[in-house]
Amino acid sequence: MTMNPNQDTPKETSGKTEAGRRRKDSGVVLMDHEYDGIQEFDQRLPNWWLITLYGAIVFAVGYWFFYFQSNVGESDVEKLDRQLAVIQEKNLEATLAMLDNDNLWEMSEDPAMVAAGRETYTAVCVACHGAELEGGVGFNLADAEWVHPQDAIGVYKVIEEGIAGSGMAAWGGVLGPKRVAEVTAYVLSYHEPDAIP
C-alpha cells in the first residue's frame, strides 16, 4: 500500500509504530528522537534545491575570479569612465557644431582641454611655432599681434583650414574637430579674453 503524503494518516497521534510502518511504505526515515512531541522525518534534499545551492556557489567562485583574479572583468569605475567619456565626446561634438568665440574662451579655461591641446601642439605645431609659442618659421602666437585671425573662432578656422599660400597647412582633416578645438584652447590660454573678441 502506498501512502499519499498529502493526506492525514487515519490516527495521527498513534506514535512511532505507525510512523515506523510509514517509513517502510514510502522509504522515508523518521528520526528516532522526539522533542515535546515533535518528530522529524529525514527526507532527502530535493535535487532542484541542491542544484540551486551548488549553482550559486559555482557562480560566486566564477564571478570572483572573473573580476578579481583574471583581470578580464571591467571594474565599475572603468565602465563608468568609458560611458562618461562617450557622453562627453557627444557633448563636445554638439558644442563644436555650434562653436563660437564664447565657448572657445571657456575651453581655454578648462585645464583638461588645455593640457590635451598642449599635447597635440607639442606633437605637430612646435616645429614652426616654438615650444613657448614664440614663433619661428611660423608667427609668434603668444604676443599681442594678430596677423590672420581676428577672433577666437578665427584661430580655430586657421588651424582647421590652414592659410592658402603660406606654410600653414589645413589640420582639420588630420586632427579632427576635437583636437583642433583643444589646440585652439591651448593657444588662447596664453591670452586674455578681452585682448580680442
Add this chain to the structure above:
Amino acid sequence: MSQTSVQTIEYDDRTVRRFLYATILFGIVGMAVGVLIAFQLNFWQMNGKFLEYLTFGALKAEGIQYLTFSRLRPLHTNAAIFAFVGNMMFAGIYYSLQRLCKVRLASDFLSGLHFWGWQAIIVAAAITLPAGFTRGKEYAELIWPINIAVAFIWIVFAVNFFWTLAKRNERSIYVAIWFYIATIITVAMLYIVNHLSIPTGILHSYPIFGGVQDALVQWWYGHNAVAFFLTTPILGIMYYFVPKAARRPVYSYRLSVIHFWSLVFIYIWAGPHHLLNTALPAWLQALGMIFSLMLWAPSWGGMLNGLLTLRGAWHRLRTDPVLKFFAAGVTFYGMATFEGPLLSIKSVNGLAHYSGWIIGHVHSGTLGWNGFMAAGMIYWLVPRLWRKDSMPAKVHDEQTSCAGLHSMALANMHFWLGLVGILLYIGAMWVSGVTQGLMLNAVDGTVLAYPDFVETLNAIRAPMLFRAIGGTFYLLGFFLLAYNILRTIWGSRVVNGRTEVTVDHTRPQSFAGSLVNAPVTYTSLLIIFACLWLFGGGLWMLVGGFGTVGTVVLAIVHFEVSGARWKDWYAKLLQNSAGFTALTFLSVAIGGAVQIVPTVTVERARNIEGRIQVPYTPLELAGRDLYVSNGCYTCHSQMIRTMVPDVLRYGPSPEQGYSRLGESIYDFPFQWGSRRIGPDLAREGGPIVEGNQLMRSGLRNNEWHYLHLMDPRSTSPGSNMPAYPWLAEQEIDLDQLFRRLRVQRDVLGVPYDPDWGKDQVAELVEIQSLEIARDLREKSIFVKPESEMVAIIAYLQKLGVYEETNQPRTELVQR
C-alpha cells in the same frame, strides 16, 4: 549507569503571557506610526499641519517637530523591529525553550528583569526618538545610555536562556534551539560593535567609525539585524509551532542541519549589498553580491522545511486560522528571500536601490513573515495560556489548533484583511520603485530624461497612496487580533503548563570533546584555505588553492576509510550546548572579520581615492548634527554612485564624477543614506563666497535654502518634504558644540587646530553665522544668527567640499 529521579515541573508561563501582551500593544503602536508616516509621504500636512485643521485654527502649526516624518520613521522601524518582533520573539522562545528542555526557566528574577527592562527601553526609545535624540544610523538610532541598557538586558536574556539550557532534562537540543542560540550570540556581537561610540554628553555620542568604515560596519549590522533578529528567531519559532499546529513531523532533519549552518555562515557576509555601486571598495561589493546569491538556497531550505511539514495537514488550512497564518507567513519568507538575492545583483540594485522597491521588500518580510508568524503563534498560544469554563476541553480538535478562541471568524477576517493589505502594499511598492528607478536612471542621449526630481516623486503618488491603504488594512486586521484576544482572555484564568520529567543526573560529554574532532578540524581548515585562496596574493593564493582541494580530498578519504559518519558526530555535538554555541559563534564571526578588519585597520590616507574632505567649521558641524538629529538621512542620500545617471544628476559636472571615499572621511556617522525620497545632497555645497571669511554658496543660495526649509513647496512645487520652521526659532548650544568638536579632534582624529579653545570656536561660529545672516538680510530675510536655521544652511552649503590630494594636479598654464 545513570541515576534518575522523577519530578513534576510547572513552566513559567507568566513571562510568556507578559510578552504576549507587550507584543500586541507595541504591534499596534509600531504599525500605527507606520500608517501615519505612509500618509505623510503623500500629504505633507500630516507632519503637523493637520492639527491646525482639526482644531479649527486654534493651534497654528506649519509642522510639529515631534511629528515629522524624519523623526517618526526611526520610531516606526525601531518599534516594529525591537518592540513588536522583539517581544513576540521572547514570548515564543520562552514558551518553546521550556518545553523543548523540559525544565522551568532558570530564574524568575531574570525573566522579570528581562521583561520590564525591555519595556523600559521601548518607552525610552519612544520618548527620545521623536525628541530628536538619535545616533543617526538606521535601526541603531537609540542614544548611548539606551544602548547600554539594551546590551545589559540582552545579556540578562542570554544568561537566563543558557542557564535554562544547561539545566535541561533533554539530552540533545532541537533545531529551534539552534536558531535561538545563533540569534543570541550574533545579535550581541553585531549590536556591540555597531554601537561603539564616544559620548559627548548624556544624550549624544559620535560613533568611533567614520565614512566608509562606518558605512561598512553599519550595514554589516543593519543587514544582519534583519538576519538574526527578524529571521533566525522566527525560524526557530517556526520549527516549534508549525509542527505543533500541524501535528506532523518536521519535513527533513538533514535539511535543517544543512540550511542552519549555511544560513548562519553565509548571512554575515552579505551586508555590503546595501552599498552596491557606491564608493565602497569593489571587492567588498562583490562579496556582498555573491554571498547574497549563495544565501538563496539556505533561506529556501527554511521555507521548504516549514511548508512541507504541512504535508498531510493542508486540508486543515480551510478551518484553522493558525495554519493559514503559518502557511502564508512561510510563503512570504520564501518570496522575500528570493527577492533579496535578486535585489543584490548589482545591475538590479542600480535600479532598485534608494527606491520604494526596497521598502516593499522589507515589508514583505516584516508584515508577511514576522507579522503573520506572530499572529499564528498568538492565536495558538492564547487558548493554551488562558482558560475559561466555556472553552472546549480540547484546544486541538479536528478543525483547528486553537479551539477556545473567542471567534474563529474574526481570526479568519484578520487573515484576509492582512493578506490583502500586504499584497496591496508590496504591489504598490514594486510599481513605485520600478517607476521612479527607471525615471531617475533614464538617460536620453547625453542628458537626463527627467532632470526634475520632483517629477519622479509625483509619478509615484498613486502607488504611495495604495501603500498607505494597504498598511491601513493590515493595521485593521491587527486590531481584530487585539479584540479577539482580549475577548478570549476576558473572564478567564491563567494556566501554567506542567509536565512530569525523568531527571537524568549523569554528566554530558566534555566541551572540548565536542570541538576537537575530525569534522570541525576539516571544516576549519577548509575555511582558512579558501580565504587564503580568494584573498591572498601570489604564494598564499597557491597555498590556499592546493590546501582547499587537499583538505576536501583528505576529508573524503578519511571518512570513507574510517567509516565515521558526520551524523554520529553531529548527534554528539547536539548534546553539548556550549560546544554548539562556540561553533556557531565561529561561523558567524568569520564573515565580519574578513570584511571589516581590513577596512578598519587600513590607513585612512590609503582609502580616500585622491580626494579628502575639507573638515567642517564649528558652525557647519553644528548644522551637521542638526541634520542627523532631524533625520534628514531618512530621505536624502549623500552618495553619488558609480552610475552615469547618478553622475549626471548630482555630479554636478562629469569631471567631479562619483563620490570618492575621501569625501566623507570625517563624517561621524556617515550619511550615505538608504532611500531617496528627496534628491541626493552629496555635492550641494560650494566654494567660499568672495568677500567672506567662511560663508560658502553652492548649487543654491542661502535665500533658497531658507525659504525651502521654511516652506519646501515655495521653492519646489509638488515636494512632499515637511516644513522645518522651528529651525529659525531654536538656537544652537555653544558649550555642547565645543564638547562635540573636542571629541572629534582629540578622539576621532579630525584635523582641527589643537589650540582651539571655547573662545576661538565661539568666534568662528560668530563670524560665519553673521556672514550668513547678513547675506539673508540683504534679501529682506531676518533670521537670528545663532539660530539652528543658520547652522543647517552653513552645513548644506559645505556639502561635498573636498581637496584633491596626491594626484598630479593638472598643471595650470601661465596666463
